[in-house]
Amino acid sequence: MYTGRMSAPRTARQRARDELTREILAAARRQLAEVGASALSLRAVARELEMASSAIYRYFSSRDELLTALIIESYNELGVAAERGDDPGAEPGERWMGTWRAVRRWALDNRHEFALLYGTPVPGYAAPEDTIGPAGRMALCLARIITDAKAAGLLSLPDAPACPPGAIEEELTRLIPEAESTVEEVARLIQAWNRVIGVLSFELHGHFNNVTADSGAFFDYTARTAGAYVGLPLD
Amino acid sequence: MYTGRMSAPRTARQRARDELTREILAAARRQLAEVGASALSLRAVARELEMASSAIYRYFSSRDELLTALIIESYNELGVAAERGDDPGAEPGERWMGTWRAVRRWALDNRHEFALLYGTPVPGYAAPEDTIGPAGRMALCLARIITDAKAAGLLSLPDAPACPPGAIEEELTRLIPEAESTVEEVARLIQAWNRVIGVLSFELHGHFNNVTADSGAFFDYTARTAGAYVGLPLD
DNA sequence: CATAAATGAGAGCGCCGCTCTTGCGGTCAT
DNA sequence: ATGACCGCAAGAGCGGCGCTCTCATTTATG
Structure with missing residues (x-):
């Protein structure tokens, strides 16, 4: 799911995807610094980014995968x-x-x-x-x-x-x-x-x-x- | 809430309380050994003891307190x-x-x-x-x-x-x-x-x-x- | 015996991770 | 250019969580 470092963006769609991936990671990182790993919540990240929590799963297939990226x-x-x-x-x-x-x-x-x-x-x-x-x-x-x-x-x-x-x-x-x-x-x-x-x-x-x-x-x-x-x- | 080591039991009620406290602790300990602290759940402990989850709070005022006892x-x-x-x-x-x-x-x-x-x-x-x-x-x-x-x-x-x-x-x-x-x-x-x-x-x-x-x-x-x-x- | 305290059960609140369905809009081959 | 297709976001929903509140029952105490 999370493809690690993203390669050279081609289409506009991929560009948007990469950017959003980074934003999710950044928001998660902020949460991690604030409340720690055990309290880090996918839903709170989604809330901060003003998107549906289910949408996060297009980028990270689970909370554990997000944590692994962090x-x-x-x-x-x-x-x-x-x-x-x-x-x-x-x-x-x-x-x-x-x-x-x-x-x-x-x-x-x-x-x-x-x-x-x-x-x-x-x-x-x-x-x-x-x-x-x-x-x-x-x-x-x-x-x-x-x-x-x-x-x-x-x-x-x-x-x-x-x-x-x-x-x-x-x-x-x-x-x-x-x-x-x-x-x-x-x-x-x-x-x-x-x-x-x-x-x-x-x-x-x-x-x-x-x-x-x-x-x-x-x-x-x-x-x-x-x-x-x-x-x-x-x- | 959790009074640590219990003193000499007097009434039947206190005796029962002490015993149940020990049973909760034992069940929690079993859960801890199985799934670890992060997955230890008060409700699962209550389920194993066949009691309402809310009843646990008569003995340990929070999950953290249970963990502290452990x-x-x-x-x-x-x-x-x-x-x-x-x-x-x-x-x-x-x-x-x-x-x-x-x-x-x-x-x-x-x-x-x-x-x-x-x-x-x-x-x-x-x-x-x-x-x-x-x-x-x-x-x-x-x-x-x-x-x-x-x-x-x-x-x-x-x-x-x-x-x-x-x-x-x-x-x-x-x-x-x-x-x-x-x-x-x-x-x-x-x-x-x-x-x-x-x-x-x-x-x-x-x-x-x-x-x-x-x-x-x-x-x-x-x-x-x-x-x-x-x-x-x-x- | 009556009153007060302790206990247990149930319903319920707002979270959580995660899944499934639905509909929209960009992508691409014909 | 059009139609099929795919990526995507959103919403509803499932079961589980910690925790609180209410209410009935049981037990201890004056």
Whole structure:
């Protein structure tokens, strides 16, 4: 139904269709930001666009499909935010911290979107296929920082338990082909990624309410610790 | 409305009320396990108990309140599972790993309950007051392991960035009064706790789908790494 | 025993996701 | 240019939801 990115519009009808698709998505996005995914209603979107609720189904065959489109959009936005936070000219440690701080800022400014990405999967399940690409965008950004640091000879893994063989998909070592990553390096990046996202989730979901006194400082602290764990030089 | 643990039943009416309250909770719990929190419906619970849906409101004034009761129940169950996984006579490392493995088993067997605890907060917000006690039960179990290890002189923190002052609530150092924990120790425990729960969340929510090949092994690996980080002796 | 409180059932309100039918208007081949 | 066709929007409607209100019945209490 929802054909993802729309190709070059031909007829006037297709042009109108594409435009309306975008408008629906935009209205849904506004609703998501306001009331969250669980309260997002197709009928309210239709009301905002002054059209019959049944007409929405010409563009998105179900509420879940609309949510999936919003998930993809959000993953991409988060990826863009991460990329913007990374200054490729800076030191590896600064790049790492800058990226994560940008991710946190995006999450704080878009908490419902963040919850949609990293919270409980709301529907039966979102479309797995269409989401894996955008989902990896932020991780790829982090992987580049480490790869660059390694190429510059600045990567040194501190002592820690070794990753048991077979725990992670070894194909991930070829995610950035020229990097020639080791299993250990990849395992640490996955852990670091999981760790910092986990801190953000806890902060946003209120699990740190009586735990952290300065959640921003604690986030920085965690990102720094995770960065040191993957071998980046951080003072 | 829902008066939490019910006091000693006096009249027959109160006895019946307490029993029905428990039955509603049990039916709701069954539904939660089957269809998850977002699809849990008061009306379906009433149907299963063969009573009018409006009658439920004599016991729980809203769906959110029912969910909150389920949250408390689940926190306690998780706490019990953690305590059962901890053999106080074993070595600190074994205690740590045993506790976490028990937590994971509980989460895998009760994924909807786990999602309710550590996923997106579904309603406007669950009751904060009544949940903080049960929520800390598992964390307390972990803190005891570390305290015991410290008392036995087996705790040694590996090098890592220091926790910046003011990041965490310093009162947490007095959570176990006789432990005399340092800020650094507490900060590491919080991070470790967050880290392992984060791995579980990612696993259960499908974020590790094309990432880990053996999620059990990866979980163990993470728990081990986190245990080493808090200073426990782990081989 | 009478009064007050607690309880349960039913009807009903306004939402929701989703489907089906109907009619209109643009598209396109003949 | 005309007629068949298809995309589209609208409306009605289905069953389900959370929640409220009323009313009868049952139970506890003075």
